[in-house]
Amino acid sequence: MEHIVIIGNGISGVTAARHIRKNSHKKITIVSAESEYFFSRTALMYVYMGHLKFEHTQPYENWFWKKNNIQLKHGFVEAIHTDSNEITFEDGGRLSYDTLIIATGSKPNKFGWPGQDLEGVLGMYHKQDLEQLEVLAPNNTVCNRAVIVGGGLIGIELAEMLRSRKIPVTFLVRESSFWNGVLPAQESEMLNAHIEEHHIDLRLNTNLKEIKADENGRVTSIIIEETGEEIQCNVVGLTAGVAPNIDFIKTSRIAIGRGVKVNRFLETTIKNIYAIGDCAEQEEAIGQRRNIEAVWYTGRMMGETVAQTICGKKTAYKPGHWFNSAKFLDIEYQTYGWVFSEKNKKENEAYFQWKHPEEQKCITISFDKNTQEFLGINTFGIRLRHEIFDTWLTEKKSISKVLEYLADANFDPEFYKVHEPEIVAKFNLENNTNIHPKKKSWKRIFSKS
Amino acid sequence: MKVIKQSGLIVFLIGLGFFIGTIFLGSFSLKQNELDAFLQEKQYKSTVLKGALEKAVVNVEDLNIFEFSSRVRKAYATSNQYYDVRIAKYNKEKNWKEKGKQYQYKISGKPHSLSFTLAKKAGKGLAADNTALMWFLTFGLGILGALLFIIPDVILLGKPGIKNDGVFLSAATNRGWIGWFAFVFLVSFYVLLYFYPDFIVNWVFLVDPISLSISGNPGSQWFLYGFLYCTVMTVMAVRMYIKYRHNKYQILRTTSVLFFQIVFAFLIPEILVRFEKPWYDFKNAFPLDYDFFFRWNLEELLSSGGFGLFILVWGTVLTVVIVPVMVYFFGKRWYCSWVCGCGGLAETLGDPYRQLSSKTLLSWKFERIIIHAVLVFVLVMTSFALYTFFSGANNVLGIKTQTIQDVYGFLIGSIFAGVIGTGFYPIFGNRVWCRFGCPLAAYLGFIQRFKSRFRITTNGGQCISCGNCSTYCEQGIDVRAYAQKGENIVRSSCVGCGVCSAVCPRGVLKLENGPETGRINPTEILLGNDVNLMELVNNK
Numbered sequence: 001m002e003h004i005v006i007i008g009n010g011i012s013g014v015t016a017a018r019h020i021r022k023n024s025h026k027k028i029t030i031v032s033a034e035s036e037y038f039f040s041r042t043a044l045m046y047v048y049m050g051h052l053k054f055e056h057t058q059p060y061e062n063w064f065w066k067k068n069n070i071q072l073k074h075g076f077v078e079a080i081h082t083d084s085n086e087i088t089f090e091d092g093g094r095l096s097y098d099t100l101i102i103a104t105g106s107k108p109n110k111f112g113w114p115g116q117d118l119e120g121v122l123g124m125y126h127k128q129d130l131e132q133l134e135v136l137a138p139n140n141t142v143c144n145r146a147v148i149v150g151g152g153l154i155g156i157e158l159a160e161m162l163r164s165r166k167i168p169v170t171f172l173v174r175e176s177s178f179w180n181g182v183l184p185a186q187e188s189e190m191l192n193a194h195i196e197e198h199h200i201d202l203r204l205n206t207n208l209k210e211i212k213a214d215e216n217g218r219v220t221s222i223i224i225e226e227t228g229e230e231i232q233c234n235v236v237g238l239t240a241g242v243a244p245n246i247d248f249i250k251t252s253r254i255a256i257g258r259g260v261k262v263n264r265f266l267e268t269t270i271k272n273i274y275a276i277g278d279c280a281e282q283e284e285a286i287g288q289r290r291n292i293e294a295v296w297y298t299g300r301m302m303g304e305t306v307a308q309t310i311c312g313k314k315t316a317y318k319p320g321h322w323f324n325s326a327k328f329l330d331i332e333y334q335t336y337g338w339v340f341s342e343k344n345k346k347e348n349e350a351y352f353q354w355k356h357p358e359e360q361k362c363i364t365i366s367f368d369k370n371t372q373e374f375l376g377i378n379t380f381g382i383r384l385r386h387e388i389f390d391t392w393l394t395e396k397k398s399i400s401k402v403l404e405y406l407a408d409a410n411f412d413p414e415f416y417k418v419h420e421p422e423i424v425a426k427f428n429l430e431n432n433t434n435i436h437p438k439k440k441s442w443k444r445i446f447s448k449s
Numbered sequence: 450m451k452v453i454k455q456s457g458l459i460v461f462l463i464g465l466g467f468f469i470g471t472i473f474l475g476s477f478s479l480k481q482n483e484l485d486a487f488l489q490e491k492q493y494k495s496t497v498l499k500g501a502l503e504k505a506v507v508n509v510e511d512l513n514i515f516e517f518s519s520r521v522r523k524a525y526a527t528s529n530q531y532y533d534v535r536i537a538k539y540n541k542e543k544n545w546k547e548k549g550k551q552y553q554y555k556i557s558g559k560p561h562s563l564s565f566t567l568a569k570k571a572g573k574g575l576a577a578d579n580t581a582l583m584w585f586l587t588f589g590l591g592i593l594g595a596l597l598f599i600i601p602d603v604i605l606l607g608k609p610g611i612k613n614d615g616v617f618l619s620a621a622t623n624r625g626w627i628g629w630f631a632f633v634f635l636v637s638f639y640v641l642l643y644f645y646p647d648f649i650v651n652w653v654f655l656v657d658p659i660s661l662s663i664s665g666n667p668g669s670q671w672f673l674y675g676f677l678y679c680t681v682m683t684v685m686a687v688r689m690y691i692k693y694r695h696n697k698y699q700i701l702r703t704t705s706v707l708f709f710q711i712v713f714a715f716l717i718p719e720i721l722v723r724f725e726k727p728w729y730d731f732k733n734a735f736p737l738d739y740d741f742f743f744r745w746n747l748e749e750l751l752s753s754g755g756f757g758l759f760i761l762v763w764g765t766v767l768t769v770v771i772v773p774v775m776v777y778f779f780g781k782r783w784y785c786s787w788v789c790g791c792g793g794l795a796e797t798l799g800d801p802y803r804q805l806s807s808k809t810l811l812s813w814k815f816e817r818i819i820i821h822a823v824l825v826f827v828l829v830m831t832s833f834a835l836y837t838f839f840s841g842a843n844n845v846l847g848i849k850t851q852t853i854q855d856v857y858g859f860l861i862g863s864i865f866a867g868v869i870g871t872g873f874y875p876i877f878g879n880r881v882w883c884r885f886g887c888p889l890a891a892y893l894g895f896i897q898r899f900k901s902r903f904r905i906t907t908n909g910g911q912c913i914s915c916g917n918c919s920t921y922c923e924q925g926i927d928v929r930a931y932a933q934k935g936e937n938i939v940r941s942s943c944v945g946c947g948v949c950s951a952v953c954p955r956g957v958l959k960l961e962n963g964p965e966t967g968r969i970n971p972t973e974i975l976l977g978n979d980v981n982l983m984e985l986v987n988n989k
Contacts, residue, residue: 011914040913040914040915040916042913042914042915043913043914043915043916043917046613046915046916046917049613049614049615050613050614050615050616050617050618050619051613051614051616051617051917051920051952052617052915052916052917052920053617056916056919056920057915057916058916059914059916059929059930059933061809061810164614164615197608198607198608296913296914297910297911297913300910301910323909323910323911325911325913325955325956326955327954327955329608329610330608330609330610330611332954332955332956334911334955334956383908383956383959384956385908385909386908386909386910386911387908387909390909411906411908411956411959412959413696413697413698413947413950413951413959413960414698414959414960414961415697415698415701416697416698417697442963442964443964445963446963446964446966446967
């Protein structure tokens with residue numbers, strides 16, 4: 001029987017395994033060194049914050065794997081031997097495969113800062129990072145201050161985690177405003193204010209120079225590049241993005257760039273070896289997407305796709321329109337289609353923006369100023385319906401149509417205040433148009449599903 | 450703010466201490482004329498009882514409630530035994546006439562209830578005489594302390610939003626020692642309330658003036674329970690308002706259950722009594738209201754004129770028409786988390802414990818067996834009751850209707866709904882009764898599952914499988930299992946509390962009522978939004 005070996009038990013590897021099992025009786029082994037069972041990495045923060053226990057981050061009960069005849073092997077893969085179709089483990093063990101799926105995800109970036117490997121310095125990615133944080137920063141007497149380096153999604157999550165235990169946090173952000181490489185200024189500035197409201201010491205335009213330690217090699221402070229200021233701290237979180245976790249592949253014949261090179265069918269340069277998820281690098285970018293996407297749902301989609309191919313129905317990876325979501329402290333964020341920051345947007349892209357006068361809610365709609373085509377929407381504090389926007393993007397709706405039917409796309413809980421009339425009124429005023437917002441229609445909402 | 454919160458906790462604990470201590474207060478004895486008046490009022494003819502009670506409780510001093518209860522129960526037992534012996538004797542002698550005469554002297558009723566009634570007359574001391582002061586030291590300090598503990602959260606919790614920090618790190622909400630203490634307290638309370646009402650007669654004294662002012666009668670243990678229920682719900686509703694102040698659905702829902710509890714379950718029934726109408730809670734639908742079709746209830750309603758008849762029709766229409774039609778349009782949430790008293794307590798007092806419900810497949814299996822077994826039980830019992838009512842026969846297929854009613858009342862009505870249903874909040878999560886026991890919930894569940902416009906919509910491919918929704922589902926539904934596959938959640942047990950949607954960090958879940966078509970959307974494969982692949986897979 002064909003033996004499928006999957007390296008990595010994250011969302012990509014596990015989704016692939018589940019769908020291969022749905023479609024076949026092949027032998028499946030999932031290899032992981034991180035944890036015994038699949039858990040949701042995105043939920044690790046909630047374990048530290050006490051919202052969940054670790055067991056709650058596991059989407060499947062422990063009996064699930066045996067019942068579905070999916071073998072789990074604990075071990076750290078040292079090398080892939082493509083000639084003999086086997087992988088070897090750090091402890092000397094071997095495992096042969098017929099088909100191999102590499103789904104090893106990412107690892108936190110380190111940019112060669114002095115002191116980056118000291119005790120007290122950590123990323124926030126693996127289960128082990130969480131366990132380490134629990135030791136290093138159980139409360140604010142053991143940890144008097146933490147410094148977080150890198151203003152992205154993981155950085156702000158780590159800040160929120162530490163603040164939940166009242167640990168003072170200094171947050172070093174290289175950019176002039178939080179995440180403004182991705183977000184338009186309106187949103188980025190709202191988040192700056194929100195971060196400070198949570199008593200996080202936000203330092204913009206600030207880089208790390210070095211991390212200092214005591215005689216035992218434990219972190220005591222950091223030095224800021226720009227000012228030379230020294231900040232006393234016990235914990236340093238490095239959250240300056242992630243990179244594919246592929247060091248163990250370098251010795252093999254599999255072609256790699258920053259990640260494992262794959263074609264649209266997620267095939268690597270070696271037959272019968274596939275790569276999916278964060279560690280895969282598309283040889284050619286898909287639409288405006290990046291070649292490497294460290295996003296939860298793309299990992300899941302790649303897992304689903306590769307399972308189809310492996311089970312005899314060769315299927316290309318087509319992630320469709322870009323979407324994503326996040327939560328910044330108390331503010332929820334969703335995006336559908338492409339909204340680029342001022343820095344990155346193209347000449348033909350224009351914004352329509354609306355912001356609530358008091359509450360932390362705002363939207364930015366990106367549209368083509370020549371054709372009026374709707375390109376994408378960022379929404380903060382208002383939930384929107386994925387399927388509707390997906391349809392609108394496919395149908396290349398104009399911004400005025402999107403605004404006219406915006407109520408259909410509202411996904412906020414019942415009885416929430418609606419803002420569509422204000423939003424449309426602002427657009428009408430700015431553009432001298434006369435759009436009448438339509439009432440929500442169940443018929444339209446469900447016509448596509 | 451923290452100081453206020455902590456002093457609130459101390460005040461609350463002092464109030465709780467007084468409340469528990471009140472049980473042991475006071476002395477119980479009767480004067481001869483009081484006893485005579487009592488026996489006359491009750492029309493007890495047993496001279497043996499009179500003698501025994503005189504010896505036990507008249508003009509005695511310093512009896513606490515336990516000693517008093519024990520003596521009174523002994524007196525009743527002595528009297529009944531005396532006549533039992535005589536019945537046996539005449540039976541042997543085949544003296545049917547004399548045997549028949551003896552029955553009028555026998556006294557029926559549960560010993561602790563008989564003792565409760567007499568204790569209400571016999572109580573003296575702080576609770577019975579200094580009621581206002583004692584009310585303040587118990588209820589007053591409890592309410593005040595709890596509010597002082599809760600209200601500073603407006604500031605302490607920070608900006609509005611989901612604040613579940615430390616839920617699983619606290620001994621109160623993660624089955625720690627505080628949780629176990631709360632468990633013991635709640636279970637003890639229900640055991641006393643249902644089975645030893647005389648032991649808590651001092652608590653009833655505390656609410657007598659309130660009862661008198663509403664219904665015109667002195668309170669029973671059930672009035673105490675009703676009053677306490679409303680008080681606890683009100684105080685804990687303040688907590689809900691603060692915790693979910695960003696969420697209008699939660700605020701409206703909390704206001705609704707509070708309204709129905711105070712007005713429909715508490716005030717209206719008591720006021721009906723004042724006007725000599727039957728005590729009736731207009732929102733309590735059969736089969737949750739399991740004795741609605743019992744013979745005694747039907748007889749009481751039928752003898753209460755047009756109003757009784759109206760209740761009879763209303764109660765029937767409520768269950769047969771209103772409940773299912775409303776479930777069709779809004780899901781069972783309209784009842785379970787907007788109207789129901791049990792749901793109301795679970796959503797206020799029980800909210801801090803919602804994360805403790807088990808999400809395993811095994812508990813789902815148990816849930817389905819148990820809740821449907823209770824539904825079958827209540828339906829069989831009711832058909833027995835109706836048969837008995839119409840035919841006059843006391844038993845069906847050799848089983849006494851009274852016996853099956855007693856068994857249900859004891860096992861389901863008291864032990865399951867009360868002792869386990871609420872007592873186990875701090876261990877098994879708040880909706881233990883609603884999830885595993887309530888026959889009405891089972892009935893509504895069938896409609897919700899098979900013929901309703903209600904669903905929880907999953908927002909395309911946004912789910913990140915974090916597990917907050919499943920963890921905070923009080924009904925133990927593994928919400929994530931659906932959400933991560935892009936499937937809508939259509940489950941009979943969902944009470945539509947809306948918390949899964951509230952705790953979702955990615956805006957994935959929305960409770961809504963929409964067209965039935967497409968309500969259940971099985972997606973074998975979820976590729977976010979790639980239409981082609983979806984079609985490919987679905988058409989294979």
